[in-house]
Amino acid sequence: MQIGGVPRIRLANLPTPLEEMPRLTEALGGPRLFVKRDDLTGLGWGGNKIRKLEFVMADAKRKGADTVITFGGVQSNCAREISAAARRLGMKPVLFLLGKEPEEYTGNLLLDKIFGAEIHFFEIPPGVQTGGIDLEMAMKMMEQIAAGRVSELESEGRRCYIIPAGACTPIGCVGYVNAVLELVQQANDRGIKIDYIVHATGSGGTQAGMVLGVKALNAGIEVVGVDIGGEFKNMESFIAKMANETAKVLGLGVSVKKEEVTILRGYVGEGYAIPTEECIEAIKLVAEKEGLTLDPVYTGKAMAALIDQVREGAFSKEENVVFLHTGGEPAVFAYPRFF
């Protein structure tokens, strides 16, 4: 499906499957649970970013770029997905990863290396307060960190294209408007009315695209993003703004208010990428009931939130809840001691 005439390069295996989770539904005794398998988008071990990158990489190519630069944590899924997409399109991936270089490369970082990405590790400069900054401020800071290398690459004749952390741009969010069209079509074909979509929210781009898609289709679905400890403030406003900018890219006459953005907080634990006990339990439960792997940074925490909400009676038995599996499985290899 081509949407809104936005340039797109096919990178993902779509549609991703919509599967029922009958054993998990029975174990929890709650609503009917489904999983939308965006971990199976395919390229470079898949995940949600591949949908965004179909549009972001098309924009990079259109602008003549041959090098893409991005930022993330040492175990960033997005950096790994961008590395794979860049290689698929004959481009050079350059990564700036927040943290110290580990002695051993594992999980996503190992995959980055195998994709031949140029990897730089960086620390937040002393004195810079990260608590309470918003995503746009974080991006400015990261661009400053990369500036020296970008000008070197450009003086060597390379054309650089910077992709924000999480590939969170209005063009990228088009991928998740598209995902809603795909999901609603699948549900209609099977005679299912989806009531909720629950997923991990990080940079907010996935949620922005879905909130917009649901509103544009008047689909009557509540999109529930689970905060996994991204340290950005004003996420509801940021997501609404991103959704509205995406609407402009698509020429859609709908707008999203921050009050229409639902974020569940309280499942982060000690912080981003630090697994909670409930997250590890959720990963084990879903693996044992459905043969499905989640990750300890994003989807495990989102599933822990969903399980808790079911136990708290937030849904009725008649409702249909789709868990969006956003990928991230390679990260499990970086957390063996938790299992």
Ligand SMILES: Cc1ncc(COP(=O)(O)O)c(C=O)c1O
């Ligand atoms: C596995 C996984 N799930 C969810 C997210 C959050 O997606 P978004 O950044 O679009 O909010 C990410 C990326 O940060 C991710 O890697």
